[in-house]
Each structure stands twice: as C-alpha cells, then as structure tokens.
Amino acid sequence: MVFLQVIVGGLLLGAIYALFSSGLTLIWGMMNFINFAHGEFVMLGMYVAFVVVVWIGGGPAIFTLAAAFALLVLGMAIYLSLIRHVIRGPMLAQILSTFGLALFLRYTAFYIFSANFVSLPQTWLAGTVNLAGIYLPVAQLVGGVLAIILTLALHVLLTRTVVGSRLLAVAEDRAAAMLMGIRPDRMQMLAWGLSAGAAGIAGALMATAYPWSPSVGETFGLIAFVVVALGGFGSVLGSLYAGLIIGLIQAISAFWLGAIYKDIVVYGLFVALLWFRPQGLMGKA
C-alpha cells in the first residue's frame, strides 16, 4: 500500500513536470531554441503565488491565474527584448542569453526572498482524501489532475486550432508562413507567452502542495531537459508521457535509494538517453 502511494504521488508530481516541460518543448519545436531559464519561470510562478497569497491575499484560483498571467507577459516581454535578437545570432549568444537570464532571475529571487524554504499558508485545498486506502493531499491531487488537463489542452491548441496551425506553420517554414499572411514574430511571441505561462501555472500548482526555495529553478530546468529528451523534442504529447514517467522514476528511486538519489537517477537517465536514444521515446530518428 505504501508503494502504491509512492507511485500515485510520483505520477501526480510527474503531471506537473509534464505541464512545464511542454512549454520547453514548444519553444524547442518552434524555433530550435533551448530556454535555460525555463526552470526559473517555474520558480517565478511559485513566488507569484506566494506574493499574491501572503502580501495581497487570495485563494488558489486567484494566485494560479495571477502566476499564469504574470509569466505569460514576462515570456512575451523576454521574447521581444532578448530572444528575437539572439535567435539568428551565433550559438554562443543563443545559449548565453537564457543562461544569463536564469542566473539573473535565480539570484534576484535569492536576494528578495532569501535562500530559505517557504510554503504557502493553508488554503481550502488543505487536507487529505482517502482514495481506496491511498491517502493523498488534496492540493497534490488537484494540481496533478489540472496539470494533465492543461497539458492536453495545449496539445489540442497546437494540433486542432487555427492558432496552433499558424504556430506550426512558422515552425515549419518561416518564409512560407509569412507569404501566407502569418506574422512569425507575433506567433513566436505567443509561443514564448504560452511556454512561460505553462511554467507559471505549473509553479503555482506545485506551490500549493510542496515547499520550495529559489534554487528549485535549477532542478526544474534540468528535469524539463530530461522530460523533453525522453518525450522527444517538440512533442507536447511526448512530454506528457515522459513527465509522468520521470515523476514515477523519481518517486520510486527516492523510495528505494533515498531522497538524495532521485535527482542523480534522473540526470543519469538524461546522459543515457543522449547516448542511446537522443530522439526520445516518441521522436523519429
């Protein structure tokens, strides 16, 4: 029974991994660009939730929407002011732009919020439910289920709507998309907004259930790399499966080997993937 609980807990966290990783994979798929600050976006989503609850006062619905909106705007602003200018530049500029941004955001958060772990005060999501003998915190359950729904929604948005087709058209062929009357810059800005927004919501959902500190951004950023590498770069559905798998692997290795080893196992998996299957589980060779 304990083991079953571990598995369910891992899947619920994995669902949130899937949500923020789908943002990373979207950017990669659209513009062949890796955002090294993606984990920091998640971390910022958590602190937006924290600020809304503690300084302004507001429930889970409000702070989740606030985190989504704040990160959506930030993502678009970062695209317009930074990414747009480095995307066609040398590799050094591409990588250093978001790598520097990650440092900047991380240490700014350290400066403002200190290195201490914080958690949100109890909301109406407090308490546990008993599901067939498995005790689950309500916040984890709600967060995990919402994350799956939102990831699927992003998948549907990309594959079944006009906006999605436009985004994919730009990804496919920028010049041809322009000839079809699509503005690539606007679409890419939207993609950055969606990507950061997904990270922000994921952060807010996690904030209700887990404590955190400014350094989580680095961990989540690396986890997103692993999820995206496993799910295949550019595939939202792939990152949904991969997120759940990584959450599961983490939970089981924490259970069997000890909590410190869960990240070692996951990062080791990343290196193994690069060696044996760089296109990911779902990707084509």
Place this chain on the structure above:
Amino acid sequence: MSKILSPRLIIILLAAALLVYPLVFSGAFYRDIGVTFLLAAISASAWNIIGGYAGQVSVGHSMFFGLGAYTPLVFYTLWGWPPMTAIPAAIVLSIGLSLLIGMPTFRLTGHYFSMATLAVAELIRIFTGTWNLVGAAIGLQGPAIARGWWDLTFRSELPYYYLFLAVLAFLLAVTSFIERRRFGFYLRAIKASERAARSLGVPVRRTKMQALALSAAFTSIAGSLYVIKTGFIDPDSAFGILISVQMVIIAALGGAGTLFGPLVGALLLIPLQSATNTWFGGGGSGLTYILYGGIIVLIARFEPGGLFDLWNRVAPTLRDTLRKRRHA
C-alpha cells in the same frame, strides 16, 4: 600611433606587468587578487578552446575543474601522496569524462552539448555530496603544514603567483600554436558552419572531441592548482554552477574565441568581483551573481563577440577621429 602600440609590444608590456605586479603590489590583498586573477584567466582560457574557438558552449565546465580539484586531495587523504602527484590522474579522468559527454552530443546540434554539460556537472555535484569516501558534503582537506617542498604548500602567495603565471603562459602558448595550425582553422570552420565544414572534408566530430579533451585537461589543471593553493575543497566550490559561470562570463566578456579575450575578461571581472564583495559585504554576495547574470545577458544581446570585437570595430573610427583632430 598604431605603429608604436603594435600587438607584439602590448604582449611584452603585459607580460612584464604581470611579472613585476606582485613585487610592486606586495600587500597580501593585492597578491591574493593577482593569484585569483591568474587562476580565473587559466580556467577561462581553457574553456575558450571548446566554448570560444569551437563554438560549443559548455555551461558545466566545473565538472573538469572539480575533478582536477578533488583528485589531488583524494590521493592525499587516502594514501598520503603529495597532491601534485595526482595531476596526471586528474587529467586522465577529465579527458575520460569529456569523451563520455562529447561522444553522444557532438553528433547532435550544439544545444544538446550545452544541456548535457549542465546536467552532468550537477549530477556529479550532487553525487559527490553523498559519497563518504570523498568527504561527502563536508569535503576534503589537504596537508595543513608542508611535509616538504613537494607538497607545494607555501605560506607566501608569491610561489603560487609565479607557478600560475607559468601555467597561464604555457596554456596561451598552446592556444596560439593551435590557432595557427590546421586544427585551429578546423575549429573556426566548425564554429562558422558545421555543415559547410563537413562538406569541405573537416572531420567535425573528431575535431570537436579533441578540442573538448584539450579544454578539459587544462580546466582540470586549473582545478588542481586551485586546490593545491587553498588546501580545501567541497562539492559546491568544485562542481557548483558558479564555477562554470565564471569561466563563461570571463571568456565571453573579453572575447570568446580570441587568444587574449579571457585574459582581458579576467582583468576586468576579478577586480570588479573583489570590489563588489567589499561594497556589498559577504551577505550581499548574491548581488554579484545578479550582476553576472545581467552582464551575460547584455553580452549575448549586444556584443556576442565580447570587448575584443567591440574594440576592433570602434578602434579604426577612433583612430581616424584622433588623426583628424591632430591634423586640424
């Protein structure tokens, strides 16, 4: 004016300045900055071989630095060997690790390499913190008092300064040598366009692998030198991300892929770091890293070529203006 300040003369002047610096500024504070500067310049120059010349941006070079730093103290703690005897072993380990990362990622685009370096450095950092044989989170201590000259434990900063200066000179000599060889041209071709380089018959993967191995070896030496001087290492000061950040920012600030770029970067950044630490105090050292992050973003956005590139563009117009003023 350009005749008088020829590149060769600048190099000679710079070398002379570095040679006499600790004799002129003999205070402990200045000598310490000098030693820190040399070490930073060595690490950044080593990073520059793969990150600058080959254009493969490693953001986890601390893994090689850390291997270089840990191996000597592991040798000392386990068998009582003088730390410096471990340098060759550390180099071999670092080259082995560079193969582990380079072999799979150099088949793919440059982003994979960057992600892999970040992940592996973090993996090693966490793992080292759990491994009791290497002191886990507490770390390892070197010989407190020298048992002989071979322990390279000196009370004065002076021997370290000249040892590091010699290593830096050697590294720059090696870099300038490969810069003019076929290997150097291969690297620049790969950086400009991998596809074009491959179509011209450049052995792309092998060349990148060799550059990474060379870079890893020198970064490892930098780590060994660091630990021989400080006599202490822990996971964060060996494998922490800020160790990698410092190499990247110094090389990119001066000019990634130029011989003296990292030197110029270190010349600017190390005094700046020392100043900000003094101004903001120990507790506010976070501000230094906010500043680092900001500088890296600004370099990427506005001057990816670094200050050397900026100078090369500005200098001709500046010279013209000066000449005009003189004639007027």
